[in-house]
Amino acid sequence: MTDGLADTVETNVTETVGAADAGEAQPVGLGTRLKDLAARMRLPGLIILPIVVFLLSLTLGRYQVSLGELFVLFGSKLGLTDATVSESVSTVILNVRLPRIIAAMLIGAGLAISGGAYQGMFRNPLVSPDILGASAGAGFGAALGIMLSKGILLTQLLAMGFGLIAVLVTYTLAGRLRRGDPTLFLVLTGILVGTVFTSLISILKVLADPYDKLPAITFWLMGSLAAVNRQDILLLMGPMVVGGAALLAVRWHLNPLSFGEEEAQAMGSETGKLRVIVIGGCTLMTASAVSVAGIVGWVGLIIPHLARGLVGPDYGRLLPVSAVIGAVYLLLVDDLARLAGPLELPLGILTALIGAPFFIFLLARTRRAWA
Amino acid sequence: MILELRDLACGYGRRTVLSHVDLAISPGENLCLLGPNGVGKTTLFRTILGAIEPMAGEVLVDGRSILGQSRRERARLMAYVPQAHTAPFPFRVLDVVLTGRTAHIPLTSTPSHHDEEVARSALERMDIAKLADRPYTELSGGERQLVLIARALAQEPRVLIMDEPSSHLDFGNQSRLLGLIKALVHERDLAVLMSSHFPNHAFACATTAGLIKDGRLVSLGAPGDVLTEASLEEIYGIPVRILRGDPATDPHLKVCAARSG
Numbered sequence: 001m002t003d004g005l006a007d008t009v010e011t012n013v014t015e016t017v018g019a020a021d022a023g024e025a026q027p028v029g030l031g032t033r034l035k036d037l038a039a040r041m042r043l044p045g046l047i048i049l050p051i052v053v054f055l056l057s058l059t060l061g062r063y064q065v066s067l068g069e070l071f072v073l074f075g076s077k078l079g080l081t082d083a084t085v086s087e088s089v090s091t092v093i094l095n096v097r098l099p100r101i102i103a104a105m106l107i108g109a110g111l112a113i114s115g116g117a118y119q120g121m122f123r124n125p126l127v128s129p130d131i132l133g134a135s136a137g138a139g140f141g142a143a144l145g146i147m148l149s150k151g152i153l154l155t156q157l158l159a160m161g162f163g164l165i166a167v168l169v170t171y172t173l174a175g176r177l178r179r180g181d182p183t184l185f186l187v188l189t190g191i192l193v194g195t196v197f198t199s200l201i202s203i204l205k206v207l208a209d210p211y212d213k214l215p216a217i218t219f220w221l222m223g224s225l226a227a228v229n230r231q232d233i234l235l236l237m238g239p240m241v242v243g244g245a246a247l248l249a250v251r252w253h254l255n256p257l258s259f260g261e262e263e264a265q266a267m268g269s270e271t272g273k274l275r276v277i278v279i280g281g282c283t284l285m286t287a288s289a290v291s292v293a294g295i296v297g298w299v300g301l302i303i304p305h306l307a308r309g310l311v312g313p314d315y316g317r318l319l320p321v322s323a324v325i326g327a328v329y330l331l332l333v334d335d336l337a338r339l340a341g342p343l344e345l346p347l348g349i350l351t352a353l354i355g356a357p358f359f360i361f362l363l364a365r366t367r368r369a370w371a
Numbered sequence: 372m373i374l375e376l377r378d379l380a381c382g383y384g385r386r387t388v389l390s391h392v393d394l395a396i397s398p399g400e401n402l403c404l405l406g407p408n409g410v411g412k413t414t415l416f417r418t419i420l421g422a423i424e425p426m427a428g429e430v431l432v433d434g435r436s437i438l439g440q441s442r443r444e445r446a447r448l449m450a451y452v453p454q455a456h457t458a459p460f461p462f463r464v465l466d467v468v469l470t471g472r473t474a475h476i477p478l479t480s481t482p483s484h485h486d487e488e489v490a491r492s493a494l495e496r497m498d499i500a501k502l503a504d505r506p507y508t509e510l511s512g513g514e515r516q517l518v519l520i521a522r523a524l525a526q527e528p529r530v531l532i533m534d535e536p537s538s539h540l541d542f543g544n545q546s547r548l549l550g551l552i553k554a555l556v557h558e559r560d561l562a563v564l565m566s567s568h569f570p571n572h573a574f575a576c577a578t579t580a581g582l583i584k585d586g587r588l589v590s591l592g593a594p595g596d597v598l599t600e601a602s603l604e605e606i607y608g609i610p611v612r613i614l615r616g617d618p619a620t621d622p623h624l625k626v627c628a629a630r631s632g
């Protein structure tokens with residue numbers, strides 16, 4: 001579980017050591033060799049880390065499951081072994097933990113990719129995936145669904161639908177109002193549309209039954225993966241895979257786009273097409289994340305920065321690495337949410353509590369690069 | 372000829388900034404536009420690049436109107452060197468130069484080995500190969516300008532449009548850059564359209580000079596014919612003297628200086 005973190009820390013430590021070595025003019029110092037090692041371990045680390053965290057998370061919980069039992073369970077499911085595990089282990093792992101863990105990883109990866117892509121498109125490192133109103137719209141859809149009480153599926157579909165509608169309104173309005181730089185108008189109208197949907201959520205809260213619906217809406221908006229089941233994974237998988245694949249496919253072209261509309265066009269970038277792909281992909285992923293987990297903030301903002309610290313700002317590497325780190329990060333935070341206290345903690349509150357101070361730390365470290 | 376402007380008018384909204392611009396540039400030619408601040412040089416460049424639509428007239432590249440060309444096609448013919456700027460992220464210099472390959476890289480691809488070779492050789496041509504792994508954001512204004520020119524070369528264009536390419540450079544680097552531009556025009560058979568605030572830059576590297584005043588291209592021709600004491604005095608509103616080099620040692624040297632009184 002701590003492999004990757006150790007990897008990160010090691011990189012930092014060896015960089016400092018490497019710098020000291022350079023001063024002493026040693027041709028191949030220990031620091032340099034360690035630095036080389038850290039650089040070479042980066043790729044394997046990024047592959048091994050999510051697997052390790054995934055397996056450990058499966059074993060963690062109030063109902064103890066050993067790694068051995070886990071392997072036997074998977075082995076028997078794949079027809080590799082005749083041994084079996086108890087019914088309760090199988091239920092806990094396959095129906096409870098596995099869906100939740102997959103949801104955490106998908107949402108973490110999706111939000112991190114969205115945030116990273118938007119930061120490039122809007123040329124601003126402080127942008128997060130909800131900049132165009134996707135989260136506010138989806139939150140409104142979810143609140144509306146809870147008010148209607150026609151079942152969880154309708155609530156989720158309404159959340160996703162209103163997330164898409166909110167961004168569509170933003171995009172259309174920005175296109176109508178646009179003078180010059182289109183991204184500026186997208187941000188401005190995104191703030192407006194987000195505010196309108198946040199107000200609409202408040203209206204629903206005022207109208208909601210304070211003993212039943214109001215707490216349900218409030219807890220939904222705080223974000224949680226506690227109730228995730230297999231059906232949610234089906235709902236989440238499609239938009240996440242489509243949106244994620246689209247963004248990863250065009251990822252390199254975010255490099256020229258981050259130099260601004262006009263300059264990118266002069267270099268031959270099809271900026272209009274690219275923007276539609278980026279906004280479409282990010283909205284699919286963000287809205288589906290909210291529809292399953294409620295509003296989980298800060299992941300899309302901080303993970304791309306962490307990834308930039310590891311592999312630099314080139315989008316060719318940045319987006320895939322953001323996806324991996326985002327998946328691992330949200331899974332770890334969700335493990336904390338379900339294990340830290342006697343009660344389940346809301347995930348969205350934890351990501352904010354961890355994210356905000358961490359972001360200040362990142363700001364202090366990378367300030368120079370943004371100037 | 373490779374770039375041709377026919378009776379072009381450009382501006383923003385209803386405000387016309389420049390009108391009746393006719394000019395043509397052939398490969399191997401370098402046209403330097405001069406004119407006071409705010410006269411519309413950048414507006415003209417943006418119109419040629421297709422960032423704003425012409426209010427009248429046509430821009431032809433390789434004999435075809437740019438309005439009928441895709442951004443990709445246009446970018447393979449024409450590259451733009453903006454004034455040195457900052458990037459929002461600390462990209463490596465090589466990554467910045469690679470963005471010049473955008474028009475050659477399909478939307479769902481990443482740069483190939485060939486793209487990287489082209490980018491590296493552009494850096495070498497500009498004599499800044501050693502900067503390849505440095506963060507762009509940590510470079511000096513002059514180094515950034517060289518990187519942006521390398522990026523334009525990596526685009527492998529036939530026309531190069533440069534907005535005051537030497538404005539961020541010190542005296543020595545200005546002179547070096549102008550020499551480099553002159554060599555590149557020759558070597559790659561490029562057509563260059565550039566702007567400058569200094570008549571000396573036109574003397575140093577241009578084959579043609581154009582003067583812009585009051586929304587018109589008022590004269591166009593060999594730098595020696597167009598940039599005279601009388602024309603420069605009229606354009607800039609100050610007394611000007613043009614000094615010639617020693618016929619024995621520097622027969623082609625011409626320097627323009629503001630005269631006191």
